[in-house]
Amino acid sequence: MLLWLRRSRTRIDGILALLVIACTLSFDLIIGVGAGALGAVLLFLRDQIRAQTIHSRSTGRAVRSMGLRSEEDLALLDEHGDRIVYIELRGHLFFGTVDRLFTELATLLERPVWIVVNMRRVQSIDLTALDLFRQMKLRLRSYGGYMLFANIHRGAAHARKMDKLLRSFAPGYVQAEIKTSFKSTDKALEAAEDMLLTELGRPPAPIDACVAIEDNALFCGIDATVLETLRPLMQELQLPRKARPFRVGDSGDAIYFVIRGVVDLRLPSGVYHYKRLSSIGPGGYFGETAFVDPGPRSADAVVTRDATLLMLSRAKIGDLADRTTDAAAVVLLLRLACSLPIICADPEPRFVASSIGECRIGIGLG
Numbered sequence: 001m002l003l004w005l006r007r008s009r010t011r012i013d014g015i016l017a018l019l020v021i022a023c024t025l026s027f028d029l030i031i032g033v034g035a036g037a038l039g040a041v042l043l044f045l046r047d048q049i050r051a052q053t054i055h056s057r058s059t060g061r062a063v064r065s066m067g068l069r070s071e072e073d074l075a076l077l078d079e080h081g082d083r084i085v086y087i088e089l090r091g092h093l094f095f096g097t098v099d100r101l102f103t104e105l106a107t108l109l110e111r112p113v114w115i116v117v118n119m120r121r122v123q124s125i126d127l128t129a130l131d132l133f134r135q136m137k138l139r140l141r142s143y144g145g146y147m148l149f150a151n152i153h154r155g156a157a158h159a160r161k162m163d164k165l166l167r168s169f170a171p172g173y174v175q176a177e178i179k180t181s182f183k184s185t186d187k188a189l190e191a192a193e194d195m196l197l198t199e200l201g202r203p204p205a206p207i208d209a210c211v212a213i214e215d216n217a218l219f220c221g222i223d224a225t226v227l228e229t230l231r232p233l234m235q236e237l238q239l240p241r242k243a244r245p246f247r248v249g250d251s252g253d254a255i256y257f258v259i260r261g262v263v264d265l266r267l268p269s270g271v272y273h274y275k276r277l278s279s280i281g282p283g284g285y286f287g288e289t290a291f292v293d294p295g296p297r298s299a300d301a302v303v304t305r306d307a308t309l310l311m312l313s314r315a316k317i318g319d320l321a322d323r324t325t326d327a328a329a330v331v332l333l334l335r336l337a338c339s340l341p342i343i344c345a346d347p348e349p350r351f352v353a354s355s356i357g358e359c360r361i362g363i364g365l366g
């Protein structure tokens, strides 16, 4: 009969119910209800303080931005990646929960590290919590580290602009010194990586770097005649920042080679939200899937730094089909076939086989 007394959760609920009954009988209903409401609030606060505020934690070795990196930079990030700490917080942030977080991060705050705080799962945050974050940021700054916030949503601070509020709580930062609030974790991680690499003596590549088509990753080590044949078929595009060569679902058959600038490939997840799949810089290429197998694009392409691109469409190759063009197209398609993971994973790479087959028939090899 007194089973509820055995479990702590039901015991507390039972005691609260008895308290409400006792207050109602001893005083009146209003006092009984008040005592019940007060008890519920205290229980809620206790649960929140006990709940884990850190949902997940990792380092820059395991979590990487999708930013464009050279082999050397990737090796440096592997070696020094533990100087970037990634933390995903959750729940309600107020004095009790953030104070515990402060204690958990105490040793980390005394190292020259970049702490990337993902606030995506944070439901609410109050001023006392913000003040503790300010103290954490200042402590970290005094040891040469930075705290970067990502995914702060307005609703978390009762419709106030959280990012502005957080920035105003950071007097230790010179306004222009560093951006500390980012729309996405990916961007915050990229900023932390840029700063780490700069400190290691490898600042990000200059914006206006150019890589000629013959040095493009796809043509590396390829016979010069292949490029000579294909080059006249390529169309040069000068695109400003924010231009979109194509959107997900658009029908396409062209591959793009980046000569200058950067193009992001994004998978939209809402009107304003997306996941960055990769960033392609000078010497890279994108749109190869629809080039190999003409059809809908699998991602949005967005220019993030003014770009010069060379576009090569399959239709153009088809129009001008002659022996040399077809041979060059076969070489290109074979090379692309090996670079597409979907094809390598497919035991019977049908669409590439048919694409190459068309060209082989064209040059009498089929």
Ligand SMILES: Nc1ncnc2c1ncn2[C@@H]1O[C@@H]2COP(=O)(O)O[C@H]2[C@H]1O
Residues within 6 Å of the ligand: 252, 265, 277, 278, 285, 286, 287, 288, 289, 290, 291, 296, 297, 298, 299, 300
């Ligand atoms: N998961 C991914 N990682 C990197 N690049 C991708 C990924 N998915 C698609 N892309 C690129 O985005 C392009 C979108 O157009 P395509 O499907 O023609 O070719 C695609 C690839 O070049």
